[in-house]
Amino acid sequence: MTNEFVLEAITREFPESVISSSEPYGMLTVEIKKDDIKKVIHYLKDSSLEINFLTDVCGIHYPEYPEKEIGVIYHLHNMMTNFRIRLKAFMTRENTEIDSLVDLYAGANWMERETYDFYGIKFKGHPDLRPILNMEDLGYHPMLKEYRLEDGTRTDKDDSMFGR
Secondary structure (H helix, E strand, C coil), X not given: CCHHHHHHHHHHHCCCCEEEEECHHHCEEEEECHHHHHHHHHHHHHXXXXXXXXXXXXXXXXXCXXXXXXXXXXXXXXXXXXXXXXXXXXXXXXXXXXEXXXXXXXXXXXXXXXHHHHHCCEEECCCCCCCCCCCCCCCCCCXXXXXXXXXXXXXXXXXXXXXX
C-alpha cells in the first residue's frame, strides 16, 4: 500500500472533503474538513485499506491563524502492511467541537479526554468528556498559548524575547 494509492482512494470517496495533502518525512498527511473527519476515518477502517489502529489523537494551537486556530491530529496505522497516515482537521476558536471516535476505536476514549483537557476541544458523542490529568477546577487549558512566558514580576525579561 502506497501513499498515492491511499490518497487516491480517499479523494475518490470524499472528493469535497480533502483540503490538502503532503508527505512530510514520507508519511501521508491529509487535511480533512472538520465535519467529514469521522466519515473518512470510518471509511479507512472498514474499507479494504484496513487502517485498523488509532495510534494517537492530539490537539494543536495556532493563534496566528484565526481560521485554523485549533486543530485535531489523528495518527492511524494498518498493522498488517505497516502503513501509517496522519489526518488533520482544523476549526476556529469559537467552534472547538468535533465528532468523537470512541465508537470506532475504543482507545480514542482517553486520548480525546486528554485533548479536551489540554486544548478545550469538545468531542461530540464522547461518553465521559471530563479532565483526565488536570484538576477539575483549573479554569484554563494549559496547552493553549494564552499565558505569559515569563514571570510578570520580573523586569529584566518580557514575552517579546520569546517571539511574542
